[in-house]
Amino acid sequence: MDQLLGGQIGLEDFIFAHCKGQPKEVELTKNEELLGLTITDNGTGYSFIKKIKPGSLVDSIKFISVGDVIEKIEGKCFVGSRHFSVAKALKDLPIGHTFTLRLIEPSKGGFSSIGPRLVPNNQPPNLGSGRETLRLRANGSPVSSTSELSTSVIEKINVLLESFMGIHDNELATQIWETGSTHGNPHDFVMAIGDSDLQIFGFNEDLLFDLWGVINDSKTGQTNSKVNPS
Numbered sequence: 001m002d003q004l005l006g007g008q009i010g011l012e013d014f015i016f017a018h019c020k021g022q023p024k025e026v027e028l029t030k031n032e033e034l035l036g037l038t039i040t041d042n043g044t045g046y047s048f049i050k051k052i053k054p055g056s057l058v059d060s061i062k063f064i065s066v067g068d069v070i071e072k073i074e075g076k077c078f079v080g081s082r083h084f085s086v087a088k089a090l091k092d093l094p095i096g097h098t099f100t101l102r103l104i105e106p107s108k109g110g111f112s113s114i115g116p117r118l119v120p121n122n123q124p125p126n127l128g129s130g131r132e133t134l135r136l137r138a139n140g141s142p143v144s145s146t147s148e149l150s151t152s153v154i155e156k157i158n159v160l161l162e163s164f165m166g167i168h169d170n171e172l173a174t175q176i177w178e179t180g181s182t183h184g185n186p187h188d189f190v191m192a193i194g195d196s197d198l199q200i201f202g203f204n205e206d207l208l209f210d211l212w213g214v215i216n217d218s219k220t221g222q223t224n225s226k227v228n229p230s
Contacts, residue, residue, distance in 0.1 A: 023071070027098060031057060032095065034091075039083045073086070154170055176193075177215060
């Protein structure tokens with residue numbers, strides 16, 4: 001994707017056309033706290049592997065690939081569940097436990113029917129400034145782009161979500177940022193998280209502290225930039 005875009009379009013969202021391919025099962029033993037997976041979903045009940053951490057347990061099993069849909073864990077079906085439910089199920093497995101993971105790999109010919117869009121008068125399409133984030137809903141309609149500052153904060157929040165929970169979710173990261181940006185101290189931020197629908201994620205204290213650090217640093221930087229524009 002980096003080669004395809006030439007580094008000119010700043011798309012933070014992961015775009016993946018998953019056409020169902022071969023199902024496969026793998027048995028593995030959880031020998032450390034984190035498996036090395038980052039999981040996301042398409043908003044319609046299918047959670048797939050977005051990233052595999054180099055050197056991790058999963059990275060050593062070449063049978064598992066980016067783009068695989070996680071269908072079942074120990075026989076329990078997760079089709080119809082959000083990706084954080086899948087991540088929690090994997091995280092809750094005890095260290096030393098051996099379990100079965102059923103995956104569905106994407107069809108290798110998934111892009112065979114996709115061609116370039118025709119543009120009138122042979123004019124190149126308008127690709128924008130490359131500084132916005134475009135998120136596509138399941139129905140195909142685009143969500144409005146965010147500012148460069150917000151995009152940077154969301155990227156940093158996603159890094160924390162990946163390291164603590166193994167998930168990547170721009171919508172969740174945006175909600176966390178919007179919640180934190182309206183509060184002036186970590187106590188109010190934690191209370192606001194606890195009083196919102198975000199409490200279902202069960203964020204631990206370390207993660208909340210780090211999230212507040214990212215949010216507060218970004219708010220401080222935004223304020224400074226307004227006072228001392230470069």
